[in-house]
Amino acid sequence: MAEVNLKEFAGGALQEKFDAAMGKVLENMQDPNTPWKNKRAITVKVTLQQNEDRDDAEVDVSVETKTAPVAPIATRMAIGKDLKTGETFAQEYGKQLRGQMSLKDYQTPQGDLKVDGKTVDPDTGEIKEESDGKVVDLRAAKQA
Template sequence: MKTNIDIGTLANGAVGERINLELQKVAENVQDPNTDWKKARKVTITITLKPDEEREIALVSADIKTTLAPAHGIATKLIFGMEKDGNVVAAELASGMKNQMMIDNDGDLADDKGQKVSYLERKQAQGGK
């Protein structure tokens, strides 16, 4: 017995179209520099056929699933402290070390959280007036 089924035209081409969409997702994931190039990507096509009692007609469903490489995790550091009134505060550490001044991307002096510091604030931080 020979079948005349073409997966590219199955369901008026919807199955082939879905496969192409999933392959496009894989291609985009492969090109994403935030993913691990070593991880395998997968497109799984499951075609389920449920025949009727007479075995003459079958209901067909096609499920296409993609397994992509996840994006790399993102790490940063937070600093914690307490205000004079007892409120706990947290901020992202931008300078690399708590209480360390830094030069920001604009060439300006900034505190350990990346906030610009004025000349007066800098003098006060150094213990001067």
């Protein structure tokens, strides 16, 4: 029986192809946009075709990977026709209804929110003092 060193087979090309396939599979496994549960696979295929005299064979080596597909990204679009111009339109709105206001609409360029003329910290909801920009700690306030 013939012994074949797979590391040296086809001038080391089989090892190179396998290493590249393993890298591709591992990268796919770490991709948060793919399902974690799907199995991944690497298939090494060696095909031999001999000549009529049976003294020579052409050998083809291929390495294929099966990875998990990237999960689709869902969004929503409002579609319609502008009654004034007659043009059709499509406008993405995601989780927010079309025309509905969001907190981002109230943010200043620094990322602060302005509510009733007062600056509000968007992370904590606390009102910042207007004079020096410090956050007012309402937990330290004395109870009546």
